[in-house]
Amino acid sequence: MADAPEPDAEPAPARRTAVPRTGTQSLVLWIAVLGSFVSFLDGTVVTVALPAIVDELGGGITTQQWTVDAYMLTLGSLILVAGSISDGFGRLRVLRIGLLGFGASSLVIALAPTAAVLIGARFVQGAAGALLVPSSLALIMTHFRGPAQGRAIGTWTGATSAAMVVGPLVGGLFVDLASWRLAFLINVIPIAVTLWLLGRLARHDEARDVRRPDARIDVVSAALAALGLGGVVAALIEQPNLGWTDPRILTLLTTGIVLLAMFLVRQTRVPDPMLPLPLFRTGNVAWGNGATFLIYGALSLNGFVLGVYLQEGAGLTATAAGLASLPITLILMAASSRVGALSGRLGPRIFMTAGPLTMAVGALLLLLVGDDFSYWTQVLPGVVVFGLGLALTVSPLTSAILGAVDPSRSGIASAVNNAVSRIAGLITVALIGTIVGGTLDLAGFHRTALVTAALLAAGGIVSWIGIRNPAASGDPVGDDGTPGARDGEGGDGA
Missing domain, CATH: 1.10.287 (Helix Hairpins)
Structure with a gap:
């Protein structure tokens, strides 16, 4: 990897000066939100549609696992390539290709005659999805600096979380009133709007779409x-x-x-490696990705099992099962921007510790679920606590990792972090059959809640041990906590 650029020489007071958001920045934020919205929307739709997919196409829990993991497999493995492509060929071009591929594969899924065709299309959809999130976040990192960057990431987190509202609600309604197939077509509108906005941005911001002419795909x-x-x-x-x-x-x-x-x-x-290992010499990158693996593995495990059990075990409709997690999304949307701003001032360490530990408590509260099912007394308390913990975690986690590297490497740093989160979910979903004992009954649901809580608690502990706060807001930090350490400068890693 080429030598990292020297730290910006801009004086600290200038970094903390509030700068009004420009028209270009607003456009970039909308593109980043909508481009990522598509990927998040698909994840929530799939969860509520899994029982209906199996009812029509067969295959039991194995089909359900492959429906989720086929997407995450190509997404998790190719997102690293996508990060390099984003840095090398331009974020706008990569976003456009990803959106078109995602839309085409969604259409194939909606028309799939067999489970094999559906799973095959999910592989393709994951490859397209791999192009979306890294390029979206890289756009933010390129156009926003200092405290404004933390606020922008917080806004991105809260706004993309709207997918967690739209997905279960609209997807569940399609499953209950029409067909699960239609649920996979609801991303057509955000794809079309994002493509239009990309055209507007490209007309007057092409110079900012930085690319490396020597980039190659490995x-x-x-x-x-x-x-x-x-x-x-x-x-x-x-x-x-x-x-x-x-x-x-x-x-x-x-x-x-x-x-x-x-x-x-x-x-x-x-x-020019897909996974630049020197990135992990920066402590916040190494420890942050370790925490990401534990936290997002737990999130994927909890989301899969909760969505399926509420339908197959508790007897809720697809719409009701999707809406069961609505409080998590509302809390995340309401608090993410504020938490992002607080994290920019106070540093991410306390949030990345308290958030996962709070979520662990929420997961343990799901042990209240019994044979005599009641959502209001057995599920809602855990969901609310879980949502509070998630809101404390997401924005600081993203800022801690991306803020520790130079903006020119934000595409690959974002890709690595997203790959870690997807691979974590890929593995925990693959382990569901082992965790639940082959059948997702009440005992299996309880075992999953315990495993989820253990992973989240471990994520909080890892964050407390390894994450260091920046010495000054907006400055990248090395693993020793000093500002300006980037891409392997300053520290011996985790």
């Missing part, structure tokens, strides 16, 4: 990552059906681990 690394993750995930999903001693499981697991090891070795030897 096809070998991408294949190693995708096939390695695919082998591990396939083994984890099929293990409850075949057993750990089955030669097919052992072959898949061993092959996957070997390929992932080869991927990591290759990243130390290629000139």
Whole structure:
């Protein structure tokens, strides 16, 4: 990797000066929000549609797991390539390609005649989705600096969380009143609006769409990552059906681990790696991604199991099951911008510690769910506490990691963080069959709540141990807490 640029020499007082948001910044924020909205919307739609998909296409919990994991597999493995593409070929162009691919694959999913076709289209959709979030966040990091950057990320977090409201509500209504297939077409409007806004931005901001002319796609690394993750995930999903001693499981697991090891070795030897390992020499990047793995693994596990159990175990409709988590989204939308601003002033460490621990308490409150089901007394208390913890966590986590690197590397840093979160969800969803014992009954639901709480508590502890606050608001920090350490400068890593 090329040498990191020297820290900005701008004096500290200038960094803290409030700068009015320009028209271009407002346009960028709308594009970043809507571009990411599509990916988040799909995740919430899938959760409420899983039981209906299985009812029509068959396959039981294995089909449900692959419907989720096929998307996260290509998303998690290719998002690293997408980050490099974003930095090398321009955020606007990459966003446009991702939006078009996402829309086309959504149409195939809506028309899928079999589970195999649906799962295949989900692989493609994940590849398109990999282009969206890193480029969206990179746009924010390029156009906003200092405290304004924290506020913009907070706004992005709260606004994209609207997908968590629209997805379950509209998706659930389609499932209950028409067909789960229509639920996958609700992203057409945000895709169309975002493409139009991209055209407006490109006309007068092309100079800011920075790209590296020497950028190349590392096809070998991408294949190693995708096939390695695919082998591990396939083994984890099929293990409850075949057993750990089955030669097919052992072959898949061993092959996957070997390929992932080869991927990591290759990243130390290629000139432009998908996963720049020197990034992790910066403490907030290393520890922040460790916390991300634990926290987002727990979020994916909880979201999958809660959405499916409320329908199959508690007997709620798809709409009611989708709306069960509505308080989490409303709290996140209401508080994210404020928390982002507070984190910019106080530093992310306390928020990244208190947030996951609060969510762990919310997960434990789901142990109140019993055979005599009541949403208001058994689910709502845990959901509210969970939402408060999530609001404390998301914006500071993103700011801590992206604020620790130079803006020129924000695309790949965002991609790495998103890849970690998706891979964490990929693995925990693959493990659901093992966690619940093959059947998502009440006992399995309780076991999932305990595992979720343990992962979240670990995420809070990791954050407290490793995250360091910036010495001055808006300054990147190294792993020793000093400002200006970027991409491997200043520190010996985690």
